[in-house]
Amino acid sequence: xxxxxxxxxxxxxxxxxxxxxxxxAAADGENWMITPWVELTLxxxxxxxxxxxxLGPLTFPRxxxxxxxxxxxxxxxxxxxxxxxxxxxxxxxxTDDVAEDAPRRVDAHDRVGDLELRPFDDDRSLFGIxxxxxxxxxxxxxxxxxxxxxxxxxxxxxxxRTPGADHAHRPRLRPLAVPASRRPEPPDVSHLVPTVRWxxxxxxxxxxxxxxxxxxxxxxxxxxxxxxxxxxxxxxxVLGSASPTS
Numbered sequence: 001x002x003x004x005x006x007x008x009x010x011x012x013x014x015x016x017x018x019x020x021x022x023x024x025a026a027a028d029g030e031n032w033m034i035t036p037w038v039e040l041t042l043x044x045x046x047x048x049x050x051x052x053x054x055l056g057p058l059t060f061p062r063x064x065x066x067x068x069x070x071x072x073x074x075x076x077x078x079x080x081x082x083x084x085x086x087x088x089x090x091x092x093x094x095t096d097d098v099a100e101d102a103p104r105r106v107d108a109h110d111r112v113g114d115l116e117l118r119p120f121d122d123d124r125s126l127f128g129i130x131x132x133x134x135x136x137x138x139x140x141x142x143x144x145x146x147x148x149x150x151x152x153x154x155x156x157x158x159x160x161r162t163p164g165a166d167h168a169h170r171p172r173l174r175p176l177a178v179p180a181s182r183r184p185e186p187p188d189v190s191h192l193v194p195t196v197r198w199x200x201x202x203x204x205x206x207x208x209x210x211x212x213x214x215x216x217x218x219x220x221x222x223x224x225x226x227x228x229x230x231x232x233x234x235x236x237x238v239l240g241s242a243s244p245t246s
Contacts, residue, residue: 002026002034005033005034046081048081048147049077049078049081049082049147050078050080050081051077051078051081052077052147053075053076053077053082053085053145053146053147054075054076054077054145055073055074055075055143055144055145055173056073056074056075056076057073058071058072058073058126058143058176059072059073060072060176060178060179062178062179062181063181064181064182065136065181065182066136066181067132067133067134067135067136067181068130068131068132068133069130069131069133069178069181070129070130070131071087071112071126071129071130071131071143072126073125073126074123074124074125074126075087075115075123075124075126075145076122076123076124077117077121077122077124077145077147078122079117079118079119079120079121079122079124080119082117082147083116083117083147084114084115084116084117084147085114085115085117085124085145085146085147086111086113086114086145086146086147087111087112087113087114087115087126087129087143087144087145087146088109088110088111088112088143088144088145088146089109089110089111089112089131089141089142089143089144090107090108090109090110090141090142090144091107091108091139091140091141091142091175092105092106092107092108092140093105093106093108093137093139093227093230093231094106094226094227094230094231095227096224096225096226096227097225098224098225103224103225103226103227110131112129112130112131112143113128113129113130115129131178133178136180136181136182136229137180137227137228137229137230137231138177138178138179138180138229138230138231138232138233139177139178139230139231140175140176140177140178140231140232141175141176141178142173142174142175142176143173143176144173180229180230182229183229184228184229184233185228185229187222187235188222188223189220189221189222189223190221190222190223191221192218192219192220192221193218193219193221194215194217194218194219195215195216195217195218195219196213196214196215196216197213197214197215197216198211198212198213198214199211199212199214200212220237222235
């Protein structure tokens with residue numbers, strides 16, 4: 001580009017003083033024809049947010065038969081130093097595969113979603129965040145907001161600086177009950193075993209011991225699988241009236 005300019009008739013017609021001025025400006029990057037302008041975005045990035053994000057009370061208005069649930073609530077943070085918040089979920093639940101010997105407890109983790117924060121979003125609604133479970137079961141889930149600030153995204157390639165450690169005083173989170181969205185499967189009874197209770201009476205005058213067997217109830221054995229409605233599933237026994245009622 002400079003050679004094209006210097007060989008032009010316009011350049012030849014300029015006085016030497018003007019040529020020297022334009023040459024110096026081009027060398028300093030001030031000639032837009034040779035070094036055009038670019039737009040720069042300045043980011044004041046910190047190594048960690050000034051405050052850890054905190055979730056407020058959550059509710060789960062799960063619709064009947066749905067495999068997912070919306071998260072209704074709010075999250076508080078220092079938006080200017082945070083940038084984005086990820087919502088993570090962890091839980092433990094029973095799973096019952098009939099191909100295995102017995103039910104077993106498993107741990108699970110899921111990334112539910114994320115929120116891009118504007119500078120004034122210190123108190124932000126979770127509207128639009130849904131947790132997809134891919135089934136209708138009940139679980140006790142711990143939801144954790146995690147900050148994702150701008151520093152790692154703006155570092156040049158090859159810069160291996162690590163962000164500052166997460167806040168050590170994060171409040172201890174408790175599991176929240178996410179309800180099942182359908183009724184459990186009816187229990188499949190395999191067999192019943194009667195149970196008995198033995199009573200003993202000793203007559204010292206007659207030198208006699210009397211043992212009496214009394215009916216105590218039934219032990220009900222159910223076929224697997226269990227926990228069709230998820231954790232905390234209970235079995236109810238409904239007894240009919242001994243005599244007809246009017």
